[in-house]
Amino acid sequence: MKLSDNAKITLAKRYLMKDAGGGILETPEQMLKRVAANIAHVDCLYYGKSEEETQKIESSFFEVMNNLEFLPNSPTLMNAGREFQQLSACFVLPIEDSIESIFETLKHMALVQKTGGGTGFAFDRLRPAGDFVKSTFGVASGPISFLKIYDSGTEAVKQGGSRRGASMGTLPYDHPDIVDFVTCKESDLDITNFNISVTVSDSFMEKVRGDDPDPDYYLVNPRTKNPHIDPETGNLKRMNARGLFQLILERAWRNGEPGIIFIDRMNEFNPTPHLGKYETSNPCGEQPLLPYEACCLGSINLGLMVNSKIQVDWDRLRKVVHTAVHFEDNVIDASQYAIPQITKMHQGNRKIGIGVMGWHDMLVRLGFCYDSIKALKLAEKVMSFINQEAKKKSVELALKRGVFPNFKDSIYDTGKEEDRVRNATRTTIAPTGTISIIAGASSGIEPYFSIAFARKNVLGGIDLLEVNPLFMEIAKRDGFYSMELEKRIVESGSVQNDKQVPEEIQNIFKNALEIDYTWHVRHQAAFQKYTDNAVSKTINLPFNASLKELDEAIKLSWKSGCKGITVYRNCSRASQVLNIGIPGKDESLKTPIIPKINGTTKKNCPECG
Template sequence: MELTKNAKTVLEKRYLRKSGDRLTETPEDLLWRVANNIAQVDRNYYPHTEDKINEVAEDFYDLMDKNYFLPNSPTLMNAGSELQQLSACFVLPVEDSMESIFESIKNSALIHKSGGGTGFSFTRIRPKNDVVLSTGGIASGPISFLKVFNSATEAVKQGGTRRGANMGVLRVDHPDILEFISCKEEQTEITNFNISVALTENFMKALENGENFKLVNPKDKKTVKEIDPKEIFNKIVEMAWKNGEPGIIFLDKINEENPTPELGEIESTNPCGEQPLLPYESCNLGSVNLSVMVDEKKNKIDYKTLKECVHKAVHFLDNVIDANEYPLDKIREVTLSNRKIGLGIMGWADMLYKLNIPYNSDKALETAKEIMKFIDDESKEKSRGLAEERGAFPNFEYSIYKESGEPPIRNATTTTIAPTGSISIIAGTSGGIEPNFALAFSRNILDKETLIEVNPIFEGVAKKEGFYSKELMEKISKEGSLKGNDEIPDNIKDVFVVSHDIESSWHIKMQAAFQEYTDNAVSKTVNLPSDATKNDIADIYKLAYELNCKGVTVYRDKSRDEQVLQKGDSEDKKKQKQKEKAAEQSSKPYIIPRKRPDVTIGKTEKISTGCGNLYVTVNEDDKGLCEVFASMGKSGGCAASQSEATARLISMALRSGLDVKTIIKELRAIRCPNPTWDSSGGMVLSCPDAIGIVLDKCIREKESGEKVDKSDNGIQKLDRLMGACPECGGHVRNESGCITCFYCGYSKC
């Protein structure tokens, strides 16, 4: 397997086994570990000799080593390990009771610990302020519990390899829908969830016809109120324009293609939205690398190799179902009953480059339908072959296949198109069906050297056509796109388009083309330029509905504080801004803190931290807050000295006139290895966070004139990505509501 530098970094950081900081596994070892482990399942079905099992393992190894196919990350990470949890996608039910809610929180923690992501529908929870008959109390509503799930996720780390990720879904007819739509308006809130509004046919028809729409209490199915659907739709558009959340899913469209409708309705999806699942279902995903399925001499798709790849990949994924160690017995039971797999693709944009087809063209749409129909047909042919050998999935009798008289099939679904964040980096190709974000990037190495990374297909064409130069590649890295570049022939510019060159309608048309021949759903983000309007987003949603997509996510460039993958001269602009700021500061006198007053008035509060009890004193004089003292309750030690130093710097900042809210913002969400719960009920992430909590209480009491028992929980504010990957400083890109580092594979949904 030919590995790029980025692929090696991702493998070493997240996939290869280690002993301490020392790698004990090579990429070749990893592939053999996975191939051997998954091949052993064949023993359950055939009286295979050892040679036959080895032959299957070699097939699986070659499939990955030739860069034809890769399974989802948990399979690469955990196959052949003690954990052996191989699935990426789970959905858990959330019923309208405390027992169900906290059972789901517990179960999701077990899933996150094992490396999976979870989806939930909060639709069954009664609305805010509804009366709880059993207690006489007032219901807090689904959004309050969404925040509890978010906090629980933050407390669970996935073994240092994958972070907890969730999808929260609410039906559009829930009475709390407007609150749900705006629940992530503050970008530091609910950071461990993607959210999606489940739009229904009734809603879309009411919107189209200008009719009022009923909001229904899920507890008793009674209408709570009628509302203009435009109010809901416009709110969705407004929030998506602001920061890309919420996404939307078309719930009735999803259930029209539910393969087992007798078993219940699908209510939610996995965190990236491409895998609708019944409660307690899981799904194992994998992706074919289309960029290597091209016969470049004949300039056409290599369907012979693709067919062999699809058949082996279906065999592989069906084996994964049996090889899996499920985090819950109920998940094992439901998963084995339906045996869903999701074979998808990556490298689509790179394949189009090789075929000399523009992404934004009718030819590309025709090719998309042709190739996905081929993959879907061949995956089902192989699944039916497996059913003859191993038996159909147990719930086949309750499926659409049985109803329509089709022959037995091994898997209730066979195709899904995922975003392929990390595995596409390993494969060295474009992600999912997304266009490339840029053709060249500049990367600073230890602030001493700038490395230009160029799409290898474009680089090869540039050299072949004779217009390659280092200077030109540097220029392209600053622009990201070829648009407007007079040094490059028009026919090359037409083919090598990037995301922001493509009108939004082409993004949706491409998604719809693949969706036509995909069992589950298609992960797709419509990346928009920063000057895109709310009307642009509204048009995207309406077109997605008209073209029978199952959902859609949009992201407007620079709409979040954590700017996703940047192209252009971002580094140059940063340096220029730094120079301008330095020049501005040099023209001003230094700020000298005012003298500490002789008399101050204040109070001391004890707060629990992971290092012990911290005593925080906040004092003020006639001009406002002026000083902070922090003592660990025990003298000496690093923690005590660091707290004292932090308090002294805060005091200087206060007496220099810095807004205390700005100070609090910087202190909150700093995390140490030992967060803890304070007696007031909130989580304390570190000693600086504790000082921020006490300061926050002080100013809130001053503003309200009332006693404040506790501060807002700080854990939603963790891991804000301020323009770059928090681990390596590299570029991050937005894919289906998640951000993935282009260099080290860090990802967060």
């Protein structure tokens, strides 16, 4: 494996097997052999392949991982062939409106998270604070109180000794406690293990945009399923859609939360509506799931899918997609789940999520600017190809292994041979945090956050400084590299307006904060068009971005077909994972003064000027 120093650190810290004293017991290649052997054995164990055939399959699995063309989600790399053998990344656990259910789900959360899984929760069914509790003749404490309990539980469970748990908490726009939910992460120190998102309907967005002349709507008590009666006034409680949307904007502007999930859009593409509706997603929003569902993910390194003729290598990409689908279908059978309900749902729908990383790397190798129509057209072409090939391979597997057990009455139950798939979903765009570090690839479909940056505290307190290796390669190849140039990039994180860097190179190496937010949203929409599940994408904005820009970004994402959106204004939190330049170089980057909404205490971010 061609690994960077940061990749080696990441593997040693999180992935490689260790003895009781923390000594490393395997090399990266041995890790991949462990994983490949474990996943390939499924062909022999369940599908009648001979030892010789299984060995060939194992070799193909090892090859795509060793070449860094494809990597599965972290739990597979960590756990395959080991004690836990829990290999999926994403889970959704249901919470019913009772103390018994709330704390039973809390236990299930702990069991899932200790093996490396991320969990999503819809707090939709919990009665609002102050509501009547018949069994005790008391009053309910409301969903936010239990969200905080779940957050504390997540803090206490370290996933497999490798990574801290992560969760998603959602509440619908018409829940009586929605205002308290939107504002519950007032400080960076509040509810630190949860991402939160508001689930909104199309009718809500129509009211926000003014398409519906009545901007108000009733809040609904989930206990009674009727409009909520305000306990103070005795009146039916109504909410102004534009007012709530403005509050969401202000909170997201301050610290990036809450995000928004377009729940009707997600359910429009639910492959098994006969089993229920989507209510929430996994922690990063890319995987809508039914209660007790899971999904195993894996990502293809697009930066390696460019041939010597500076063209997309479609044959190589096809081969990797087919291998990845086979691999992930095997993962479902190889995995041991924390509770039987998850086993039943995941094996019943057999959802997998093949995604991508290295998208900006591919664009650079082709000479395309991220903020260009050419890039958007290629995004659609590449993801359409991946989606089609993934479905073809799933149909091929179904001929040999059978369709997924819950196939009847699904959207694929059409009577057409080309719809008889093995997997209810095949594609997902994940954020690829640590596996993109291992692969030396740009993360997911994101533009480069910076040409040089520090990842803060990602490995138990270790900071990783990264200088874009592709830029360094091109600078040395084209003869404009110098130590002085590298020093300037490390300090600024940018190559824009650097006279030593050719203009065409500056253009293809714009970073996330130098690309207008509309291009961020349009890239998300382009990939979403051909993705079964959803797309994880952060709409990164500079420190001085306005509320109007956030407003327009969210409305554009809904209008253009995205299933959700997360916006983040740089330096809007006292601590963030990715930081431009040298750690500690400017203390104000660590503790920025956040300007008030009304602008009375405006202070410019050092990065933005």
